[in-house]
Amino acid sequence: MAASQMEKALSSEDFAKYPFLKHASKQIANLDFTISNLSSEKTVFDRALNRVTCAINEMHTGKMANDKKTEISSFAAALILVIATKNSWIKKRYALAVAKTAHAQMLNEKIDTLTAIAKDFDWDICAGSPYKDFRIGFTFYLRNAAHMHGIEWKLVNQIMDRGMVYLNKDKVIRLLQEEVKARVEKRLDIPEIKNLPEEINLIANDLVRLAQEQIGEETDNLPKVVVQAAFPPCINALYADAAASHHLSHIGRFTLTAFLVNIGMTPEALNELFKTFSDYNERLTRYQIEHIAGERGSGTRYTCPQCSVLQTHSVCKNRDELCRRIYHPLKYYVLKQKSLKSA
Amino acid sequence: MEASREFVYKKFAEYYRDPSTEIPAPLHTEQREFGYLMFKERFMVRHRSFSSISNLRAVLAETVPSDVYHSCAYYENPDFDMDKKGWVGSDLVFDIDADHIPTSCNKIHDEFKCVKCGFSGRGITPEACPCCEGTKFETKIWACDLCIQSAREETGKLLDMLENDFGFSTDDLHVFFSGHRGYHVHLEAESVRSLDAMARKEIVDYVTGLGLAVLDKEADEKRRKRKGAKHFILHDFGWNRRLKVAMEKFLLNASKEDLKAVGIRNRALIENKDAIIKRAINEGRWESINGVSVQTWLKLAEYVREQQASKIDTVVTTDVHRLIRMNGTLHGKTGLMKVEFPAKSLADFDPFSGAVAFKKGEVKVFVSDAPEFRLGDEALGPYKNQTVVLPTAAAVMLICKRRAEVAP
Structure with a gap:
């Protein structure tokens, strides 16, 4: 399959599923959405809160809203909520939950949609025939796979030829999960948003309490004395x-x-x-x-x-x-x- | 000795003050950190930045350092403290040094002396002194043709991987003689600059063949537990291809003794060499060959992996803040230049003539001890406690290596 045949234009349905894509952010700009009216937009706000709560408790971003616009706007609203918590654990957790949710959805996508998503992350990607589903530039591979554990991810164990790494769909999706996580983490890397409505700050405090309960369950403590x-x-x-x-x-x-x-x-x-x-x-x-x-x-x-x-x-x-x-x-x-x- | 150091300093000064000396500017000079070792004070000046190569040249001409380095990294503020520099990227750099490679000369030209008890010897410096178990040694190291040849072979393997597996063009590959006994390879391509230390570690593991699944003992055990799973498979790319080509070559020329050295003691591999190579290596049917078990293939593959790996200094490539010797500057231990040459000339480039900086004049020196060596077309040495008149470059080298002094 030639590269041009693999590409497709992403639809608003795709943007609702993958609201972190660059083009989805552009759509938000057209959705008449501002921080000050955030808490009065009840459907958007509820879905946003649902995203963050699910992320903290269950490591996914909850059930999608039926309305695509709500789904896209609530993603942006959720980012604001997370930033408002000023809590690094929540930020990491939320980014991971978004990435894992996207991973689950991408497993059902066809080659052309996956290619379009990968291109949104500026990947050098094309069809990998006759060996695998895809081939991607080795630097794009390393950017994501270098932090993964297990010898099946080592560069030395990939089929690599002239700078291109040949991969099947499942591995590409797993690497894209890393890209999603990194992008969301980057968008959350803001120390604070000034002049947030008081209501949002109160909810942010609740989210921090929720997170603390979760953290309490997860930490494995180092022994107090040297053994x-x-x-x-x-x-x-x-x-x-x-x-x-x-x-x-x-x-x-x-x-x-x-x-x-x-x-x-x-x-x-x-x-x-x-x-x-x-x-x-x-x-x-x-x-x-x-x-x-x-x-x-x-x-x-x-x-x-x-x-x-x-x-x-x-x-x-x-x-x-x-x-x-x-x-x-x-x-x-x-x-x-x-x-x-x-x- | 003072007069000798003074002589070398004067020669370095002439080099850096001569307007015809070529010191190429590194890419984005203004974003690099520079460092240099002061000749007399033996003090490292770091965190310097220069807006242009001419500003740097002016400082080199004035201070005359013994060694000059620049960062592989690009920074927003190269002259700030380390944690405030603002890292924006780094070249991908490889260092191959005879120090890290077993060479056929066995470094017999190197000398070591225990600082604690004075025990001395020749060859590879031991980890601990056999007399007093001390670990600090004074060393006098040398670079012979065999050292250079070994480093050159390792560099050749690296360049082959960078071109064929990683897909870099020869224009991307900047290859240098380091000025002492090794080679540097710099890649400045935009695509590699933002790679983090972990990504670079993966490149290192690739180049050294570390973590190959086919050789992984733990994975092999798992494979064996799965019924019907193939134990040994090699495809036709990258390392797998490299292993196959090397195994075939090794088997074609191997004697019984060669196989024994690898830990293989069966006759089948020698007697039915051609048929086995055809069936296993060429057709991929590795199993069910009489007398050749999967363990045999694993031993063989491990042996050729060792041969095919390029023995780079792993720490240099993974360090995204590394300072590396600057092209066109002199090496304080030899007086030779770090010099770039085209990747395709690796086999032909002769460091002992191509890196010579001081081409004119002769000097009378007293040589305490020097093996036979070559500079340019001239064969020199061996010398032992004798006064000789040497070409300037040879005299500078022996003095830098503390094997000679200027004769009165």
Whole structure:
């Protein structure tokens, strides 16, 4: 199939299903919709609230309204509600819920609609015959797949030829889900909207309370004291190397320090520990620890790299049974510690 | 020694002050961070920015650094602190250095000396001193033709993947000799600039063949549990093709000993070589071959994966803030230039003549120890505790490598 045959113009029905598309936003501009009349537009407002509530509770955006206009406007209204919460967990959760809902809907779409959606994200995409449904430029693939877990997503395992990655429909839809999430997150990345009607602020507060109940159920807490027996093998290897005064690579040292900071070792305790290592340099060590702990520079607290990154740089060592089930050394620590406790 | 450093400094100064010296401007100079190592103070100046290459040249001529770098990244404010620079993108950069590659010379020309107990030796620097277990060493490293040849082969494999698999044109590929014992490949294409560290990590894994599903032990176990699932399949693209081509080539030339080295001890592969290659590699019927199990194919594939992987420095490519040596500037450990050449000339480009900066004059030096080496067409060395008159470039190199001093 030639590329031109694959394309189709998206309809208002498509925009109601996928209101995050660029063209759908343009339609909203024509829908006579303003922030100040938001709460008086009852159908739109109810659907918007329904979107966010469902996202928080059930990770989807609820049942579609019958009227396409309401469906499109309520998407924009929901974004305003979410921004009004000023809550990063809700923002992330909402973006993910929109993306997952879109994913479920895209599974029923034909090749031409999917192509049109992908083009809305500026993808370099065309028919992938004779090998697969599609082929897409490798940078568009990586932008979305690089953060996915599982060897089936690794670039090295794709059919790639002259810069194009050949993919079937299911994988393209999964990658589009990532695009949707990123786009919605970007649209929510606004610290606040000034002069919102008081009613909206009150509802936003309710949404935050709802979210807090949900968060309470999900967090798995790190143990309060350091449990060395629960260290993953990579960290044990780094720890042993450092203790035996072997040289650690920059990334090895960063991994060890960031891991220990994140499981709750204080910078002072870490400094004491590193003192026992042979190539200890007080000024440098203190600087690195404080930097990682977010007490310097940008104030960002760093987490240690995930397993796949440690594999790339040959820091991953002695993988065991539990390693197969996790993607991050900290997750290993949490699970191992739990199993030690129950044993 | 002071006089020798002074001599090298003077030569570097002449280079940077000569208006005919070519220092090409990197793409979007004004968006790059620059850094340079001060010759005498051994201090790294960072976070500098220049609106044009002529402004940078003026600073180089005045300060005469031993090494000059620029960021692979483009920033809104290149001279601000790291977290306030405003990253807008980064070139995709690969570094191949003989340091990271096993070479056939075994680095026998390198020397190391334990800082703690003084134990010294030749070859690859050990992780810990065999005498006192110390981990700090003073090293004197060298680049021989074999080192360069190994780095060149790794670069060749990389360029092949970038062209055929990733689809870059030779115009996109900027290939450089690094000035010491390796090569750099820079890609400035718009499409790669916004790739984040994770996307770059995937490119690294591709280039090194890490995570290939066909070789994945855990996936293999899962496959075996599924009844009737094929254990070993290779298609005709990218790495799968590479494995097939390399396996065929290896088998065609393999002796019994070669197979033993791979951990394969069956005669079938040698005796029925042609038929097996045809049936398995060419026709894709890998299973049910007498005497050749899936495990054998896996061993073979793993062996050729190692051969086909390009041994790049993984950290350089994934770091989106990396500083990299600037094209047209001198390497402080050799006095050679970092220099660009066309990708298609990789096999022909001779760094030991193409990267020579100091082409005129001779200098009398006392050489403590130098192996046999070559600069341009001239074969030089070996020297041991002797005074010799050398071409300027050779004298600068030996002094930079702390193997010679200017003779009085």
